[in-house]
Amino acid sequence: xxxxxxxxxxxxxxxxxxxxxxxxxxxxxxxxxxxxxxxxxxxxxxxxxxxxxxxxxxxxxxxxxxxxxxxxxxxxxxxxxxxxxxxxxxxxxxxxxxxxxxxxxxxxxxxxxxxxxxxxxxxxxxxxxxxxxxxxxxxxxxxxxxxxxxxxxxxxxxxxxxxxxxxxxxxxxxxxxxxxxxxxxxxxxxxxxxxxxxxxxxxxxxxxxxxxxxxxxxxxxxxxxxxxxxxxxxxxxxxxxxxxxxxxxxxxxxxxxxxxxxxxxxxxxxxxxxxxxxxxxxxxxxxxxxxxxxxxxxxxxxxxxxxxxxxxxxxxxxxxxxxxxxxxxxxxxxxxxxxxxxxxxxxxxxxxxxxxxxxxxxxxx
Amino acid sequence: xxxxxxxxxxxxxxxxxxxxxxxxxxxxxxxxxxxxxxxxxxxxxxxxxxxxxxxxxxxxxxxxxxxxxxxxxxxxxxxxxxxxxxxxxxxxxxxxxxxxxxxxxxxxxxxxxxxxxxxxxxxxxxxxxxxxxxxxxxxxxxxxxxxxxxxxxxxxxxxxxxxxxxxxxxxxxxxxxxxxxxxxxxxxxxxxxxxxxxxxxxxxxxxxxxxxxxxxxxxxxxxxx
Numbered sequence: 001x002x003x004x005x006x007x008x009x010x011x012x013x014x015x016x017x018x019x020x021x022x023x024x025x026x027x028x029x030x031x032x033x034x035x036x037x038x039x040x041x042x043x044x045x046x047x048x049x050x051x052x053x054x055x056x057x058x059x060x061x062x063x064x065x066x067x068x069x070x071x072x073x074x075x076x077x078x079x080x081x082x083x084x085x086x087x088x089x090x091x092x093x094x095x096x097x098x099x100x101x102x103x104x105x106x107x108x109x110x111x112x113x114x115x116x117x118x119x120x121x122x123x124x125x126x127x128x129x130x131x132x133x134x135x136x137x138x139x140x141x142x143x144x145x146x147x148x149x150x151x152x153x154x155x156x157x158x159x160x161x162x163x164x165x166x167x168x169x170x171x172x173x174x175x176x177x178x179x180x181x182x183x184x185x186x187x188x189x190x191x192x193x194x195x196x197x198x199x200x201x202x203x204x205x206x207x208x209x210x211x212x213x214x215x216x217x218x219x220x221x222x223x224x225x226x227x228x229x230x231x232x233x234x235x236x237x238x239x240x241x242x243x244x245x246x247x248x249x250x251x252x253x254x255x256x257x258x259x260x261x262x263x264x265x266x267x268x269x270x271x272x273x274x275x276x277x278x279x280x281x282x283x284x285x286x287x288x289x290x291x292x293x294x295x296x297x298x299x300x301x302x303x304x305x306x307x308x309x310x311x312x313x314x315x316x317x318x319x320x321x322x323x324x325x326x327x328x329x330x331x332x333x334x335x336x337x338x339x340x341x342x343x344x345x346x347x348x349x350x351x352x353x354x355x356x357x358x359x360x361x362x363x364x365x
Numbered sequence: 366x367x368x369x370x371x372x373x374x375x376x377x378x379x380x381x382x383x384x385x386x387x388x389x390x391x392x393x394x395x396x397x398x399x400x401x402x403x404x405x406x407x408x409x410x411x412x413x414x415x416x417x418x419x420x421x422x423x424x425x426x427x428x429x430x431x432x433x434x435x436x437x438x439x440x441x442x443x444x445x446x447x448x449x450x451x452x453x454x455x456x457x458x459x460x461x462x463x464x465x466x467x468x469x470x471x472x473x474x475x476x477x478x479x480x481x482x483x484x485x486x487x488x489x490x491x492x493x494x495x496x497x498x499x500x501x502x503x504x505x506x507x508x509x510x511x512x513x514x515x516x517x518x519x520x521x522x523x524x525x526x527x528x529x530x531x532x533x534x535x536x537x538x539x540x541x542x543x544x545x546x547x548x549x550x551x552x553x554x555x556x557x558x559x560x561x562x563x564x565x566x567x568x569x570x571x572x573x574x575x576x577x578x579x580x581x582x583x584x585x586x587x588x589x590x
Binding site: 047049074075076077080081082084086088090091092101102105106147148151 | 484485487488489490491492493494495498502503506507509
């Protein structure tokens with residue numbers, strides 16, 4: 001199993017970055033946190049653009065930094081692709097020459113990604129002969145992504161790469177980013193403040209706050225941990241469920257998804273049967289009942305659940321979060337009053353009602 | 366037909382050309398350091414580089430004359446090494462002009478490198494370019510306007526120097542008698558026709574060079590802001 005091992009300790013005038021981590025280097029590792037928490041500095045340390053004098057960093061058997069043994073591999077020799085927040089294209093070179101800049105400096109034997117692949121996937125063929133100054137912001141960022149990919153890096157660092165793109169363009173590039181790992185086996189460290197992007201892309205999440213790691217692990221775990229809820233904005237709290245499309249109900253325009261704990265119905269989603277789909281069930285869209293409803297209900301998704309944990313009860317706040325098990329974790333936000341009425345306690349069997357409309361997959365946010 | 370010696374003109378162009386070449390070689394690393402260092406010595410170096418702008422050429426010439434002399438800081442070792450003195454020679458004149466025109470090359474380059482900034486360089490490093498590679502393939506082409514300005518100002522400023530040359534160069538035909546000195550000589554001896562011809566020639570030449578450069582500058586595709 002490939003791993004990314006990181007140990008940085010770096011003091012700046014405004015904050016102190018202290019990161020000590022070992023995460024699986026697979027798929028997208030999202031780094032999330034409020035602005036000024038050190039996300040960008042963390043990326044710069046990984047790239048070798050900042051140097052933590054007591055730090056170490058390794059990706060599998062590539063030891064890029066180990067200050068205890070005097071090892072510090074400078075950025076050009078690290079085989080890391082870096083997509084900065086702003087495109088940073090070279091203004092004196094044509095788009096094609098920008099794309100080829102890193103490619104030319106990559107050993108022939110190490111080139112795994114071709115110009116054709118990149119041009120096709122990023123849809124930039126028409127731009128190749130232009131100057132960067134003649135491109136829109138989104139076009140420039142696509143070139144920057146392509147330029148980094150063409151070095152066939154072992155690790156791709158992306159600092160809010162989609163923040164300058166419009167929504168349709170984001171949706172176009174997101175699936176491509178998802179495929180990077182499976183097609184090219186390039187793990188991505190992805191800095192973002194956009195939870196939709198993270199829900200869509202990430203396998204692993206690192207939560208940073210004031211330069212420190214306050215949580216890291218598989219995204220399903222992080223998003224269903226009650227003690228991290230204060231880091232996640234109210235309307236984003238909710239468990240992630242990985243599902244497979246099993247049925248398309250044309251008559252009612254619904255799509256049926258299977259997951260480890262049963263089935264879910266969601267509004268029609270044009271994906272093929274057998275496709276994987278990650279959905280987020282927002283905690284505010286889940287309600288709890290202690291026995292199956294004797295009245296008929298309009299809610300389509302009714303799942304058996306066990307109460308796992310009851311979140312912090314704050315008397316100044318009318319709501320409380322409940323963690324449930326439906327075969328996978330599920331979060332529900334209910335009122336304190338309901339908590340008392342239902343006499344909820346860990347281990348209790350309940351039913352969770354999920355409004356189908358609340359189950360919109362990440363891409364449709 | 367005027368009895369006009371074109372030697373001084375040729376010598377002047379040689380001097381200005383050689384000085385610009387030396388200045389680009391010395392000025393580039395100085396400007397680079399000034400643009401990217403965080404050292405406190407930066408302001409001191411900046412002030413030293415700018416000195417020739419405010420000092421009267423005669424003051425600079427006076428100190429250079431002492432430094433370049435057979436017992437001077439530069440002239441002494443030079444004489445031990447080559448057997449010939451530095452003062453009142455063409456080499457000495459190039460050296461003196463280098464000091465004299467230093468700010469006119471360093472300052473435009475400094476500004477240009479600052480405008481390029483660290484960001485494109487970091488991008489180049491991350492793409493596998495070494496620092497030197499990134500300097501030649503990214504920073505220099507992006508700073509091309511700065512280089513043009515530096516070359517023009519360095520050349521033109523050297524072309525027009527008088528005081529420093531008079532102090533350290535003297536007036537040796539073929540060695541140190543440059544155009545400005547030749548014009549002065551002609552005026553001194555009331556040869557106004559020759560003085561006119563040389564002056565008008567220098568005026569026209571300078572104008573044409575500047576015009577050509579500014580035209581080229583306008584057509585350059587790179588705008589670094």
